[in-house]
Structure formats: structure tokens, C-alpha cells
Amino acid sequence: xxxxxxxxxxxxxxxxxxxxxxxxxxxxxxxxxxxxxxxxxxxxxxxxxxxxxxxxxxxxxxxxxxxxxxxxxxxxxxxxxx
Numbered sequence: 001x002x003x004x005x006x007x008x009x010x011x012x013x014x015x016x017x018x019x020x021x022x023x024x025x026x027x028x029x030x031x032x033x034x035x036x037x038x039x040x041x042x043x044x045x046x047x048x049x050x051x052x053x054x055x056x057x058x059x060x061x062x063x064x065x066x067x068x069x070x071x072x073x074x075x076x077x078x079x080x081x082x
């Protein structure tokens with residue numbers, strides 16, 4: 001987790017990863033992700049965004065590529081579970 005946040009904080013693409021937090025609730029997964037997002041800065045002023053979790057799911061029809069285009073800039077993207 002330290003490497004994941006450190007690479008995101010540098011602001012350059014040094015590594016690519018797709019980590020998944022899983023397990024029962026109340027063990028800090030969401031707190032960790034929200035803290036990292038806040039530290040890195042949200043939106044246009046920072047390195048982090050909150051992506052739509054639907055973009056990770058299989059779909060029968062292709063959606064407009066706007067969702068994917070938003071991933072081009074940020075170093076940290078999180079997609080909260082629903």
C-alpha cells in the first residue's frame with residue numbers, strides 16, 4: 001500500500017496497478033481510499049478522482065467513452081462499491 005500511494009504521489013506513470021480491497025466491513029478499506037484521495041487532492045487541482053464503479057462491470061452495450069477519458073490524467077482513481 002505504501003508503494004501504491006508513493007507512486008501516485010510522484011505524479012508520473014512509474015507503475016500500473018489495479019488493487020481491489022475486499023473482505024467484511026469495518027476494517028478500514030474505505031477510510032484508506034478516502035484518506036489517500038484527500039491527500040493526493042481531488043479533481044483538477046490534484047492527482048485523484050472518484051470514478052464511476054459501473055465502468056468496471058461488463059455491459060451488453062458500449063457506453064460513451066467519457067468515463068474512460070477521465071482516467072487519462074489522474075494518478076489515483078478509486079471506484080467505491082455500491
